[in-house]
Amino acid sequence: MGMAFGILYAFLLLVLSTSLCLRRRKRRSEDKYKVPPGSMGWPYVGETLQLYSEDPSVFFATRQKRYGEIFKTHVLGCPCVILASPEAARFVLVTQAHLFKPTYPRSKERMIGPWALFFHHGSYHMRLRKLVQGLLSPNALHGLVPDIERIVISMLESWVGLEARTFHAMEKLSFDVGVLTIFGDRLEERHKVELKxxxxxxxxxxxxxxxxxxxxxxxxxxxxxxxxxxxxxxIMNERRKKGVRENDLLGCLIDSKDDSGEHLNDDQIADNIIGVLFAAQHTTASVMTWVLKFLHDEPKLLESVRAEQTAIQETNEFGSRPLTWAQTKSMSLTHKVILESLRMASVISFTFREAVADVEYKGYLIPKGWKVMPLFRNIHHNPDFFHEPKMFDPSRFEVAPKPNTFLPFGNGVHACPGNEMAKLEMLILIHHLVTKYRWETLGHQGEIEYCPFHVPKHGLPARLRRASGGCVARCKQSS
Incomplete structure (x- = not known):
């Protein structure tokens, strides 16, 4: 009994001394570098409710004004350090990327799945990124133009004469394009219904x-x-039974092998498919909603875009022939409109990383395990980098932005691999929208909602109608 008590007493002394040692070490670290200033908000909830209910520009700008370009907060159950400068974004995403692993709050990782591409780094990440990038490279996208065009035309026709929320229409379009990319054009309808x-x-x-x-x-x-x-x-089991190799994302994931010849398992494939669906839908839908609003609010710019697209339409015998990849690359003004919409909307306000060790940055301590959030939105709206940032001005992209100041798709090895696909989808949509249709937005013209992607109030209700038949006739006569 006495011996047992002695052993327990010694063990407790060891634990206590180790704990005190670690605390002293931690205090020495914190004495040298202090955690950035800021507010952690309410217990557990932190400042999550404010972040997802306020204008993100105001949420971050007020804190940046109070604390500077590096400050702390607590959102989605995680302590976070916010970084609001191009240099800081490059530090986290490029030059010192090895110190910050890609991560999301646990609640979001659980929804998508732990094997999704953007939660990893190292060999697994590089293997999957190379696969996805190959599928979404310009060479591969050439062949998708007719299929994306077909989906765009179908969506727009279903909208004619109806009052619809633009954001919901764009979500449907982006989901269908995502399904096309993942499963090709032969997915059974019953599977598509259950998936959706x-x-x-x-x-x-x-x-x-x-x-x-x-x-x-x-x-x-x-x-x-x-x-x-x-x-x-x-769906995977049916594919394997058929034994036919498909060139869509699912086919590439099923066929993929690592250096030892191992295939991906079903969990890994499913997590990456769900991850691609998430990545493909909301951000693209949000930006396309803003494109429609910006063009609607800028009549002269809309006419210039319409002129560019009508000239392309004429070379396609007024729409009787499909668009080509080369034609989408010739849409220079429309491309600038998309870039400016990406800057103005900045629907991805920040990205999540996690410090894998204690990191010192500009005299502050970023503790190991804390989330780190480079702020894209504040960089995009900084007058030091973009003159009159609240003005919608596509001409600013006639000159390339300064390095690390325009990051709509992130930066570094974890930059969005689907950025060319997203822009292609937008270009095809704008072409058919401005040449064949006219639209009016309804109510709440200047109001915005945050849920969490900020979009015009109620998803921008709008009514679509076909352009008058006389328009095409006049175009033919003038040619």
Missing amino acids: KNYLIVDKGYNSFPMYLPGIPYHKAIVARKRLHGVLSE
Whole structure:
């Protein structure tokens, strides 16, 4: 008994001394470098509610004005350091990227899946990134132009005469293009219906507060995520039984092998498919919604874009022939409109990284395990880099922006591999929209909602109508 007590006493002394040692070491580290200033908000909740209910420009700008270009906060259950300068973004995403692993809050990782490309670094990440980049490279996108054009035309025709929320229409378009990229054009309708039904539930819960009470959006999303995995497994099994190699993303994932000849398992494939769907949908849909609003609000610019696109339409016998990749690359003014929309909207306000060790930056300590968030939005709206940043001015992109000041798709090895696909989708949409249709936006012209991607109020309600037949006739006569 006495010996047991002595051993326990010695063990407790060892634990206590180790703890005090670690605390002294931590204090010495914090004495040398202090954690950045800022507010951690309420316990557990932090400042999450403010971030997702306010204008993100105001949320970050007020804190930046108060604390400087590096400050702390607490969102989505995580302590975070916010960095609001081009140099800091480059430090985290490029020059010292090895010190910051890609990560999301645990609640979001659980929705997409831990094997998704953008949660990893190292050999697994490089293998998958190379695969996805190859599929979405310009050479590969050439062949997708007719299929994307078909989806765009179908969506616009379904909108004619109806009052619809632009954002919802753009979500549908982006989802269908994402499905095309992942599964090709031969996915069975029953699978597509089940995918969309469960994906929408997961999507709704993705940005909800992560509580596990039955009946709330997050819990429903967890359940739908399991069903979604089941649908994807069924599609994979049917593909394998057919034994035919497909050149879509699913086919590439199924066929992929690592250096030792190992294939990806179903969990890895499913997580990456869901990750691509998430990456392909909301950001693209948000930007396209803003493109429609910006063009609607700038009549002279709209006419210039229409003139550029009408000239292309004329070379295609007024739309009787499909667009080509070369034609999309010739849309110089339209491309500048997209770039300026990406800057103005900045629908991705920041990206998440996690410090893998204690990191010193400009005299401050970024503790190991803290999330690090380079702020794209504030950089894009900084008058030091963009003259009169609140003005919509595509001509500013006649000259390339300064390095690390325009980051709509991120930077470094984790930059979005689908950026060319997103721009292609937007170019094809704008071509058909401005040459064949006219639209008017309805109500709440200047109001914005944040959920969490900021879009015009109520998703920009709009009514679409076909351009008058006389327009095409006049164009033909003038030619």
